[in-house]
Amino acid sequence: MRVAIADDDQEVISQVEAAIRGAGHECVTYRNGKDVLNAIKRETFDVVLLDWSMPGATGIEVLGWAAENIESPPPFIMLTSRSSKGDIIRGLETGACDYVIKPESSAVILARIEAAARRGKAQVTRERFKEYGIYKIDSLENTFLVNGEEIKLTSKEFQLGALFFENMNRPLSRGYLFSQVWGTSEDIATRTLDMHISRVRSKLSLKPENGFVIQTVFGFGYRMDTYLEVD
Template sequence: MRVAIADDEVDVVQFLKSIIEGMGHHSMTFADGAALSQALVRETFDLVIMDWSMPKKDGLATLVWMQSALQERPPVIMLTNRTAKRDISDALNAGADDYITKPEDPTVIAARINAVLRRNANSGSFDTKAVYGRYEFDRIGQTVTIDGTIITLTAKEFELADMFFRNRDRTLSRNYIMEAIWRTTAALATRTLDMHISRVRSKLDLKPENGFRIFTVFGYGYRLETTDRG
């Protein structure tokens, strides 16, 4: 999972970063709401954790902006020292998925993060086997079958295909994909990504008549789209 952290207090950012990375997730950090907003336009995140009182654009204004500006909004946890009931209700009504008051124990924060991620996970994301139309994924054996026929995929091709199907109908940025599959965003991985996507598209015969297609979102990344055929 990829988590954005937005807070102008360096010690809070490092505190959250240690929790998130200790849970096995990736993180990106931002010092203000404007920088976070710019990143949300060009990057994919599974979760945003942000403070209310940030420079340039505060947390509430960022929440309101996310609701109107983003077609695919990630879940948001507000982590702030504001404790008034009116503030909590305003944040939740503006679109926050959870509200945590500073300071809080790391184990509680980790549990709340897991709860939000579970609520927003696609159905079947963590099952050992999953069926999507004609496609059946065995995540233990790392195999894909189409109408009972096993398709030979490399380990990276399987990871990539599985990521797309778990995130079907969701646009994923190139950096999000490369970080999750290759653990890097280097230029070399960019060429590798294009090659692997081409192979997955071909091997799994991803086209509208089979129910799914992968298409390029110019300047952003890729999307596995469910079609009404297949």
């Protein structure tokens, strides 16, 4: 899981970051609302924590922008000392999926983050076999079948293919793909990712007539688009 924290209080950032990393998740931190807003434009996060009052842009302004400009925004959690009922209502109505009032324990904050991530991926089934049109994924054997025929993929190619099918129609940034498949958000080599995606496209015959296409999202990353309705 990849989490972004935006808060101008370094003590809060350090507390929450330690809890997230301690649970084995990746964390990126920001001290300015404008910085996290720019990051959301170019990166993919599973959950975003927002303070209300920050320089550059408030948490509410970031929420409002995301609601208007991102087709499938990540789950946002307001983490703020503002505790009035009016503020809570405004935060939730603007787009936050949860509202946590500071100070709060690391354990509770981590539980809220993980719950938000689970809700964000609730549509992803956990069965061994997942079917998408002519494609069938065996998550135990780490194999793809196309029209019943097993396709030989490397480990990284399988992880990439499965990640795209599990995040249908969701833009995935290059940094997110690196972190989920290679275990790092560093750009190990841009052509490495492009080469692997090219191979996945070719080996799985991802094209409109087969119902699915991996599209390039220029300046951001990639997105799996659907051309049929999936049960």
